[in-house]
Amino acid sequence: MPPFAQSRRHFLGTLSVAGLGVTAITSCGGSDSGGKDSSGRTVIEWWHIMTGDPAKKVWAERAKAYEAEHPDLRIKIVTVENEAFKSKMTALTSSGKLPDMYHTWGGGVLKQQVDAGLVEDLTGTVKPWIGELVPAAPKAYEFDGKLYAVPYDIGGVGFWYNKALFKKAKIDEPPTTWSGYLDAVQQLQDAGITPIALAGKEKWPGMYYWAYLALRLAGVDGMQKAADDEDFSGDAFVKAGEHLMELVDLKPFQKGFLGAAYATPTGEAAAMGNGKAAMELMGQWAPLTQRDAGKGIGKDLGFFSFPTVEGGTGKITDVFGGGGGYAVRKGAPKEAVDFLKFFVSAATDRTLVKEANVLPVNKQALDALTDPGLKAVSDMLNASTGFQLYLDQALPPAVGQEINDSVAALIAGSTSPEQVTRSITQVAKSQ
Structure with missing residues (x-):
């Protein structure tokens, strides 16, 4: 995966890149993991990636709250920085020794662990209460009708736009079709406004356009078939590139976009936050990053779903996004799953929303959302008819x-739209 996980999770608090957290990561598989401590308490070793406050503090408090209700249990927290976590988990997966409970983004990496027989099938255990969660939330952790992780966070990508700049360009409503979107881009240009901010240097923000166009053309089922067949050369994927080139040919991006980063003072988020561009295609963390990198545009910030594409089978209610969850290693103490039930309960989820600014996965905690931007993303997810995980998480890392x-x-x-699909297919088949 490209190095943008910190940006994706910016709303959880600044992530540390200096160290591995509060507990040495060599503790995995230690004598007190998945066993008893000197006091006779059952020990669950929990690896998470919340290395910065407020999230780190909230996660620790939730563990303590559960321990207070279960004095015969101790939760041993191992906090690992995002990129170090990926590297360490790769090694642990190869060794066959995973933590009792650990962070996962779902998709291809989790599937590899499942195929290796390392992950507990949670389907039956969570059946009595998993229906309390937003329907899209568990999708990234399901394989062949079985659930292998419990989500605590979910997010989606859409267009953030400057209402004042749209008004200046005489655009009354956000577009709902791709042709209408191209027309809006042209209207913004005609009004002397830069239509789109893009961090071309970091690559992944541009990928969102192609991925969403492919999703709108192929639909969720078509995306899954391409992944299963390891073949992205179909007509929908070629057309996704062709439609993207329609946009590129309009020259809609800010000056110097190919060298622009995402969260720097001269990058994509700053261009939006300073009112220098009318739109960006980004996830739910965008408003905070806009305020951090620029000034923020306050009440002028709006949100709309990626438009439908004429002739496509995908729906405007199909969402491209991701989130985070926790998987349980096969053979871990049964109390681990009960803790996950506690962690995504409505009461705990309200705490996560209010103090860590995450989107709720428990439907009963939706009323805790007050930020209008986050509420707009949450509404999109709650109304979703399909969910496509970020491609760099759904597919093998090289793909x-x-x-x-x-x-x-x-x-x-x-390069050309056809060459894009050939290159992706070639790498997919080589995995």
């Missing part, structure tokens, strides 16, 4: 990287 690289080359004008 996700090839998608990012190929789409970036397409936007830069150095």
